[in-house]
Amino acid sequence: MIASYLLGWFLPYRYIIWVNLAVCLTYASLMMTVTETPIYLLRMNRLEDATRAIAYYRGVSISSKVVLDELSKLKQQINVAVELLPTVISPSTRRAMIIVALLIGLQNTMGGNAVQVYAKEVFRQSAPKLSSNLCSVLLAVVILLGNIMSGVLSDRLGRRFLLMTSCLGSLVCLVVMGVQVQISFAPAWLSAVLCLCYNFIFSAGAGTVPFLLIAEVFIPEVQSLAAMIQIISMWLSSFVLLYIFPFMVKFLGMYGTYYVFAVASVACFLVSYFLVPETKGLSNAQIQLEFLRSRKKSRKNISPGLDGIPGRVWVLAIKELEPQVLSLMTNCLVQGRVPRRWKTGKLVLLRKAGKPEDQPSAYRPIVLLDEICKVLERILAARLSKHLENVGPNLSENHRGKTYHEAVVRATAGVAQIVRQIRGLGLTGPGTLHHPDWR
Template structure:
């Protein structure tokens, strides 16, 4: 997804009205060029909708292979066509893979990661998104149009082949009634034997996780009563019998009903949805997609290709730093400090762009520090939370809805960014991004509970207490 999102930043100049270009049979219109960048977000909404059901049906290993196929097909089509409409259709189809893997990654990680390193692993999808962006910028700097396309085909084929090496999720195997295979898979992920005490204890906990009774407190807490008040109202043993009955009823309901009937899942959904919304409107997506032109305007004396590569390198480093310290510093610290640093960068960059003074290298440096600050926490923590705050019964449904929302917002902000840039200037857009960043820090301080090192059941209890 990193490769396909960055690709327009160094490619679309070939599609404008240019009598010397031989890439297309006819040049694209301005709206078509804009759609080259935004259409993958629409395709990603389709991929998000089908990913959860697909990998729950055929498994994580086979599902990963199947989800790579739209990207392989799309790059091959782009490599063979000179029609603008076909390229737009291929970009849409390609987005299906990117959107699907944004659901696939957090789900799979939540099922195989130990609590002590879950934050590090959950930062992986964003880290590799940035690594893909870095590769794509390098391709744009050194390779020709056709070579880039076929290199991307090779990368997608390699991705599909690597999925064959993935060990199936133990949780998925347990759901299929394959307990012995689940035990072997868990032993492989833990580096132990199927007879080790650690593996046997964890497989027992996984079985309990699949039992909806572990969600009993949050399901029956729909009246939002405090625990001590509920105890006073129901001091006898009938309270427990009533709760178990409610759990059995809810167990038969769909994931969507269970998601919104459970108090803790509702609160978790609200927290992650808010974090993702504010994250998108902090502006990283339009900055990445339009990196070349932004650097050319902000720092005209510095080669835009070099700036773009440096930007992607900064993103990879920031994600790696986040992955290393996320299980030490905690989620709340990262997202609050990251948002405040982004606010400082965006407001400063807005001032420099508006008054048009100061050296060009300072503007370029602020953009790079903005990207580091964003991925230091605000860009990664929402997807860490997505991988850890929901119970297994609703994980797929919650991930689908939230990632759908994220892709819709990505599409919207790409379209709005062009309008805002024309109406209020690039500096005005920077001011808006800075204001959203301040709001994100404030809301995260009051709304995001600390989840580092906690088991899923402890996280549910933390949401219930809040």
């Protein structure tokens, strides 16, 4: 970015086009020397090439255990049929898709990319007495420093805290910049300084953390698809904003455009505070549980069990009742039993749409348990999942997964594989399972 801004300062546009073309050709030439990814080779049924690619990237021999284990994992991932992805994607993955898409959309609406692309025009209108070319080069340096700062602080402060802090800092800078451009209460150089500060704060958090989340929050089986969708949404939203940015400046003025960006900063902060879980130091399975937990927090008004106490009441009362609840659950774990009442639920019949009410098949029965019982179940499930992931035992390769969502994904992939085998044998219709070829 620094080099491109320097070229824009000293060279005419026609020379910049030739320089960019040379860079593109160099990039394409270097890409031709890169070894193809193992996942692509496996999807093309090029098993030997995939094995050599894994050995190349791992820096080990083809026959090593590392290569064989990696190859086995990749085979399991690509077994998920594309047509079954809507059923494979877990609730935590759907929630992660929505939250990350919101962050990326709001990130673009905060104006960081627009300011970078239209840097010269922004500085010309915000600080007309200063050299816009010099300010643009300083902007590139500041953005680079912000990205470096993001890499340093994301593992120390956490992704969520860094994201929220960046949104608040960007909000302050944008509001002050808007007021300064509107009424000019300070020297012109203050606008340039504020613009540089805004881009530094934006790059240190809101401009980088969403892309870090893309790499962390999705299960391996849908990682590539989810990343592709998010990147496409990022470019689409960026294109829309860059297209309308000149019209925003024309009809709202530069100060009005800053105020719009400030509103987007507030929205991004609210999404980060209420929806984004902290992922620092967590495994993929733990991140999935965090997204499920945040999902259930937004559903505190679900129907209660026999005790009639909804989850919302427990959330409000837990500060006062925490010692008693902890003591009760500890006794349950020590004694290996739970109160008899917790084993009893309330039967509720849910009416199915479009079916006559006098038919038994028109109703789906569910049993509502007490919320306190479900809390203990979640604690046990989380501990067992963490134990299996970090300690063991060494599970069989045929085991469907250490966590619930991994088990669902791999079980569905197994069904998809069986369906493909049946189609490959031409075995469809009645009596398929009794056909001698299928047996």
